[in-house]
Amino acid sequence: MTVTVSLTPPVLEKRPKMVPYGKVPGENRGEQPMEPIIYLEDPYYYVRDDSRSNTEILDHLKAENAYTKAALSHLDGLQDELYKELLSHVQETDQMVPYPHGNFVYYTRTEEGKAYHIHCRQPRHDVGAEEILLDVNKLAEGHAHCGVRSVEVSPDHKLLAYSVDLMAYETYDIYIKDLTTNTISKAVEGCNGTIVWGRDTETLFYVTQDAAHRSHKVWSHLLGAPQSDDTSLFTEDDEMFYADVFKTSSGRSLLRTLGVQYTVEHWQNELLISTNRDGDVNFKLMSVPLHIVLDKQKAAHNSQWTSVFAYDPTVKVESVICFESFIVLKGRQDGLTQRWICGKDTNNSTWHKTRLPMPEAIYSLGTAKNAEYATTKYRYTYSSLTTPLQTVEYDFISNKTVILKETPVPHYDRYEAAKYLTKMTTFTDFIACAEHLVATKVTSPSHMTCEGGSAGGLLVGAVLNMRPDLFTAVVAGVPFVDVMNSMSDATIPLTTIEWAEWGNPNELKYFAYMLQYSPYDNVKAQAYPNLLVTGGLFDPRVAYWEPTKWVAKLRDLKTDNNQVLLKMNLDAGHFSASDRYHVLKEKAVRLSFVLDQLKCLEK
Secondary structure, three states: OOOOOOOOOOOOOOOOEEEEEOOOOOOOOOOOOOOOOEEEEEOOHHHOOOOOOOHHHHHHHHHHHHHHHHHOHHHHHHHHHHHHHHHHOOOOOEEOOOEEEOOEEEEEEEOOOOOOOEEEEEEOOOOOOOEEEEEHHHHOOOOOOOEEEEEEEOOOOOEEEEEEEOOOOOOEEEEEEEOOOOOEEEEEEEEOOOOEEOOOOOEEEEEEEOOOOOEEEEEEEEOOOOHHHOEEEEEOOOOOOOEEEEEOOOOOOEEEEEOOOEEEEEEOOEEEEEEOHHHOOOOEEEEEEHHHHHOHHHHOOOOOOEEEEOOOOOEEEEEEEEOOOOEEEEEEEOOEEEEEEEEEOOOOOOEEEEEOOOOOOOOEEEEOOOOOOOOOEEEEEEEOOOOOOEEEEEEOOOOEEEEEEEOOOOOHHHHHOOOHHHOHHHHHHHHHHHHHHHHOOOOOHHHOEEEEEOHHHHHHHHHHHHOHHHOOEEEEEOOOOOHHHHHHOOOOOOHHHHHHHHOOOOOHHHHHHHHOOOOHHHOOOOOOOEEEEEEEOOOOOOOOHHHHHHHHHHHHHOOOOOOEEEEEEOOOEOOEOOOHHHHHHHHHHHHHHHHHHOOOOOO
């Protein structure tokens, strides 16, 4: 198709469909779907094409891109300037702190002008002999998208397994590279990207997805054998949960985790369980002897569980990392991320814990790579408003910390209070903040913009319907705007999982409430600010049809002459391009749009 560039926006034909909400025979509509069924009319329902191959829809998206490009063509020079400025703040040639693992140290690095990471290693005691394990730049040659999720070396360090997604749909194939011969073979097709090696170099574990893109089945694969011979180890049939697989820090146990109600780690002769049982919503850390767990009769009872970190309503327990002689508990207290070092006394009977002190009153902690179990050192990241990101190493024996690298510089209850039937608080709070900025004369609606992506796109979309007069322009990235359609249909990826986040519009108690804020369903005949909307054709999280339908409905009903632009990346998914330079170019487009609408370019 030859796309004709026009400053007249593309128009989607209306083909109304009555969409059912409630109990539909033969469909998963949740636990308590309402009866009788309620129908809502959707004029653009037909835009949905799960195959992403309908030429009519693809031609429309190409026309949208041509229209957006023409509408923003006067900003080409500014976009180039912004891109160069953004790039000037990026350390293009960089290297992560190497982490020890076996007889090697492993690390990733980037090179100026190259879009992707390079995975490397060196002999532990010979820092000059670099071995490139995987150059993603070479892997990406000839592909518009190249997403690498997992890169895992085998226990004997002779093989490398990595998972690749070349379609941006977050479905991966696993490849095995022989690090001696450099030969590469495909081992697994169509998984979620998780890779876990067994205790040998012959077995790996992976997870596949169901038709709704939900990770639900754990498999074991024997290298060299066909995938059809793989063994299914576990299937999560409840559509409200995911299944995934990981290996404990000791490397001796393979565990499964369902949802987020508990996590399990193996430490010495015990299992450490982070759980919210007994109504302890902030979680606590418990211990149970391994032999009890392996005894089916005793495992059914919790009498052998002992407390490692007792429940404290002021502490949010998040996860635990185990080392041979100590464990690290990750959590939150006093509004900040914290780390506790836990261990047992000399007779191995009593747990003791110490919170790691931090040098500043306000800071943020993150996770660094900790690949070795038999070590006395723990790595984490640290940053604050005055301290750039650091990689820090704590020594359990000396109780001292060392900064390994510093990046050069050129509250949870509120979340819980705005869910389900109080979700409107999210939008009214946002509006209140904008109104405060205007009332205190910090700015005015003609000089104020906002941006939101994914669930944040829902936020700005709902606010646009409620108070379009507060902003002169809005940027909505991969916006979750078709709430009612997406949350009622269990065949759409994430829907059943997200019922626990938003509610289920098939249930009477949620239907009317969710309908009142769904951006697509509340577009009305009123003036809207200028709007730039972005999406990804292969996005499995917020499907391309959501922003496409929303843009069409806005253009049809709005009463002003402001721009509504749709920029659809035909090679990307939810997280934009996999090319780090292209990501900056996309950001430059968004910034140029905002600066133009704020009239910052006028002399």
